Amino acid sequence: MKPKFLSHLGRYTVAITxxxxxxxxxxxxxxxxxxxxxxxxxxxxxxxxxxxxEHFEKAWMTSGFSGAFLNSVMVCVMGNVLAFAIxxxxxxxxxxxxxxxxxxxxxxxxxxxxxxxxxxVIPVYVLxxxxxxxxxxxxxxxIYQIFTxxxxxxxxxxxxxxxxxxxxxxxxxxxxxxxQIIWKIYVPIAAPGLAATAILNAIKMWNELTIxxxxxxxxxxxxxxxxxxxxxxxxxxxxxxxxxxxxxxxPMALFAILAQRHIVQGLSLGSVK
Amino acid sequence: MQxxxxxxxWLLVPALTVLALNTFYPVLYSVYxxxxxxxxxxxxxxVGLKNFITVLTKAQYRDAxxxxxxxxxxxxxxxxxxxxxxxxxxxxxxRGAGLIRTLLLLPLMVSGxxxxxxxxxxxDPTQGVVNYFLSLIGIEGPAWLGTVPWAMPxxxxxxxxxxxxxxxxxxxxxxxxxxxxxxxxxxxxxxxxxQTFRxxxxxxxxPVLITVIIFRTVDTLKIFDIIFGTTGGGPxxxxxxxxxxxxxxxxxxxRFGESAAISVVFSLIILVLCLAYLRLxxxxxxxx
Amino acid sequence: xxxxxxRNIDISYGSAKVVKALNMDIAxxxxxxxxxxxxxxxxTILRLIAGLEERSAGDVLIxxxxxxxxxxxxxxxxxxxxxxALYPNMTVAENIAFGMKIRKVAQAKINSAVGDVARMVGLTxxxxxxxxxxxxxxxxxxALARAIVRHPKVFLFDxxxxxxxxxxxxxxxxxxxxxxxxxxxxxxxxxHDQVEAMTMGDRIAVLAPIGxxxxxxxxxxxxxxxxxxxxxxxxxxRFIGSPKMNTFEVATTAEGLSIAGQTVASGQHLPPxxxxxxxxxxxxxxxxxxxxxATVKVTENLGHEYLVFTETALGxxxxxxxxxxxxxxxxxxxxxxxxxxxxxxxDAATGARIEIAD
Numbered sequence: 013m014k015p016k017f018l019s020h021l022g023r024y025t026v027a028i029t030x031x032x033x034x035x036x037x038x039x040x041x042x043x044x045x046x047x048x049x050x051x052x053x054x055x056x057x058x059x060x061x062x063x064x065x066e067h068f069e070k071a072w073m074t075s076g077f078s079g080a081f082l083n084s085v086m087v088c089v090m091g092n093v094l095a096f097a098i099x100x101x102x103x104x105x106x107x108x109x110x111x112x113x114x115x116x117x118x119x120x121x122x123x124x125x126x127x128x129x130x131x132x133v134i135p136v137y138v139l140x141x142x143x144x145x146x147x148x149x150x151x152x153x154x155i156y157q158i159f160t161x162x163x164x165x166x167x168x169x170x171x172x173x174x175x176x177x178x179x180x181x182x183x184x185x186x187x188x189x190x191x192q193i194i195w196k197i198y199v200p201i202a203a204p205g206l207a208a209t210a211i212l213n214a215i216k217m218w219n220e221l222t223i224x225x226x227x228x229x230x231x232x233x234x235x236x237x238x239x240x241x242x243x244x245x246x247x248x249x250x251x252x253x254x255x256x257x258x259x260x261x262x263p264m265a266l267f268a269i270l271a272q273r274h275i276v277q278g279l280s281l282g283s284v285k
Numbered sequence: 286m287q288x289x290x291x292x293x294x295w296l297l298v299p300a301l302t303v304l305a306l307n308t309f310y311p312v313l314y315s316v317y318x319x320x321x322x323x324x325x326x327x328x329x330x331x332v333g334l335k336n337f338i339t340v341l342t343k344a345q346y347r348d349a350x351x352x353x354x355x356x357x358x359x360x361x362x363x364x365x366x367x368x369x370x371x372x373x374x375x376x377x378x379x380r381g382a383g384l385i386r387t388l389l390l391l392p393l394m395v396s397g398x399x400x401x402x403x404x405x406x407x408x409d410p411t412q413g414v415v416n417y418f419l420s421l422i423g424i425e426g427p428a429w430l431g432t433v434p435w436a437m438p439x440x441x442x443x444x445x446x447x448x449x450x451x452x453x454x455x456x457x458x459x460x461x462x463x464x465x466x467x468x469x470x471x472x473x474x475x476x477x478x479x480q481t482f483r484x485x486x487x488x489x490x491x492p493v494l495i496t497v498i499i500f501r502t503v504d505t506l507k508i509f510d511i512i513f514g515t516t517g518g519g520p521x522x523x524x525x526x527x528x529x530x531x532x533x534x535x536x537x538x539x540r541f542g543e544s545a546a547i548s549v550v551f552s553l554i555i556l557v558l559c560l561a562y563l564r565l566x567x568x569x570x571x572x573x
Numbered sequence: 574x575x576x577x578x579x580r581n582i583d584i585s586y587g588s589a590k591v592v593k594a595l596n597m598d599i600a601x602x603x604x605x606x607x608x609x610x611x612x613x614x615x616x617t618i619l620r621l622i623a624g625l626e627e628r629s630a631g632d633v634l635i636x637x638x639x640x641x642x643x644x645x646x647x648x649x650x651x652x653x654x655x656x657x658a659l660y661p662n663m664t665v666a667e668n669i670a671f672g673m674k675i676r677k678v679a680q681a682k683i684n685s686a687v688g689d690v691a692r693m694v695g696l697t698x699x700x701x702x703x704x705x706x707x708x709x710x711x712x713x714x715x716a717l718a719r720a721i722v723r724h725p726k727v728f729l730f731d732x733x734x735x736x737x738x739x740x741x742x743x744x745x746x747x748x749x750x751x752x753x754x755x756x757x758x759x760x761x762x763x764x765h766d767q768v769e770a771m772t773m774g775d776r777i778a779v780l781a782p783i784g785x786x787x788x789x790x791x792x793x794x795x796x797x798x799x800x801x802x803x804x805x806x807x808x809x810x811r812f813i814g815s816p817k818m819n820t821f822e823v824a825t826t827a828e829g830l831s832i833a834g835q836t837v838a839s840g841q842h843l844p845p846x847x848x849x850x851x852x853x854x855x856x857x858x859x860x861x862x863x864x865x866x867a868t869v870k871v872t873e874n875l876g877h878e879y880l881v882f883t884e885t886a887l888g889x890x891x892x893x894x895x896x897x898x899x900x901x902x903x904x905x906x907x908x909x910x911x912x913x914x915x916x917x918x919x920d921a922a923t924g925a926r927i928e929i930a931d
Contacts, residue, residue, distance in 0.1 A: 127555060161300065236396045
């Protein structure tokens, strides 16, 4: 039994080390957010301390921050709604084996997902200025379709592919229209996969920087940008900035904890198929 | 053989329209821009290939492309190997697997800006915890992000911390999905761990590995967030990469035409990579 | 209840022809079985009748009306799929009611219809369950109930028993026959299992892949009895009957067939080469008449009978011996006799049956 024990010990050592390395930096920032100014950067580091909440208060109260948080939430919701409304029927169509042009469209999706952001940013920047979508939440949600739409179609198609075709045929025989088949049968069956897709989309939109940087200013500023904005002050308020970062990380961390299985499913399906 | 009346094509139209608007318009406009010298002013003159020549010859651009390449290759190699190693090592663990996976997943959930902040604090020369730990074992840590030789390695290290979970999760899932029988047969024949890995695991993982490598390569070539958030391209352009240059050229120096040219050239490179991936992918599918 | 007719049907997948020149007339209320090996097109033909496949030529008629272009839902046919195709996110009751809900039938009517049908197939206690919680046999009944509740003109079955354990197949076969008797509907049933075909069908259509006979797939369309006693060609003769009919090539003379040195008179002119067949169950041990010496190679003990594989001058011959006799030993010499009335004769070139007077 000895080699088995050693191998297990080895595995757990690796696992725990990796977990600690992953978690520690975030923990550190959380500690800075909770320490008072003196303790925050004291060397050698102070490990035991009484938490203070003033940084969180300050971060949240900083002008525009709570607004930015709300903006991000709205963008994520709108972006997902758009992506699903357009992408689910498209994914169903692309799942039909004998659709002409299917391969070309899938390639197009892949390419549009991979192209660099700045290729899109400058033209859209110019366009949005002209048609008044600049610095709006809806404008952001629409341009985010550049990556949420292909990603959604990609994943949802893979999830739909797992549904046996005979279900659609049986429903057809009973007189169901394609629209009914998609929303009454395929979507409920693929619901966990759709949840995974929505979560992954939300994460990407929440954390997105480049496009938000170029296309928003005041009104539609996202929370990710707001954190970057803390830098602009003469002397950096590390406490507030750390607290702000933790506030930004928190929803995503919550996703990681609660939806870990969904996230893993979505990520692996996106690459395997 | 399905009747075309079965699945009405109009279901696809909204998606195709949005895609077309989101891709064709910006791409065509960018290409058009790249041939001009527009600087947000009233005038915009056609300058032929001038921007492209600048992009392909000027020393600053060459350095930026080189930096990008160095970063991309290093990051992809390290992250893939690390991800694979972690996947293999952690695969057998049952107890606490959910917790381990959640913790490993955490960095991936954090935005590039937050990652930048975190690591700027950690890598601070005097007040950063990293140098503190190093001092405990007798090493005097450098100024990391502030020094020319260590800036890019620091960025690579940050990206590794940030993105390894991606390859880990995908490879781990792929490993779980492998059939058990070939491994049992190898055990019966007395194969060592290395032999099993080399002759059975690796070949079976090949398609997934290719996917991971290509995806990460394209993503690392596009790196922007963590550099923007930490060094901004410095010190002394040591960490200047294609996207940071594109950003500065447009939004700082207002040379939109030149910035568009950078993006166009860059896009062509990425396009080649995508097509290579698709070819590899179809070859794999034909071979299996 | 309706008649179904197929006229000159051709079906191709790309450039490959799967079904050619198919003509069939199925009577009202008849239980027809389509049987054949993989690739013979039986499922494709069934799906064509349902409207799930396209044909490249020919017409499909239901109740005298041409439905070749009609939408599946408009044809008023119901289908039981091989893997049942139940909606996993709905309960049994919802699965059965789905079609009615789509057609906006009143809820009260839906409830009573579902209740009736559930009683008919014995699912009343399971109406609130999801398919995932049901056994294979129960899932099959849900699929059945879903089809029955539509009161369709034609019932289509696509290998419904192949996913069930063997012990259930026999009992469900019986239930389906009883269902047919009580509903009196036209039913078309696809299977690759010839036992199912023989026991269930009023008439059987034996289908072969295109390669067997270049010009058409339908090898014979007759009652089970006729197919067994008078197979129309070599393919049908070999397909129906387990173990397979013994066949061997035989040269003919002016007098008749020359088998193992003996002459069997036939009342007519025969082509130079024929294939003679005799079923294993019709070969006798000992006896007079047409005799054939044989050496036993291997025997299989099935409990109620023995299968004896022998080697003879005509090639390998299989026969069945009832268990009341002693099982022959390996290497033992036997004298087999082939009753002339049990011989089948086929043209060696075309495979077509040749009637010989006894």
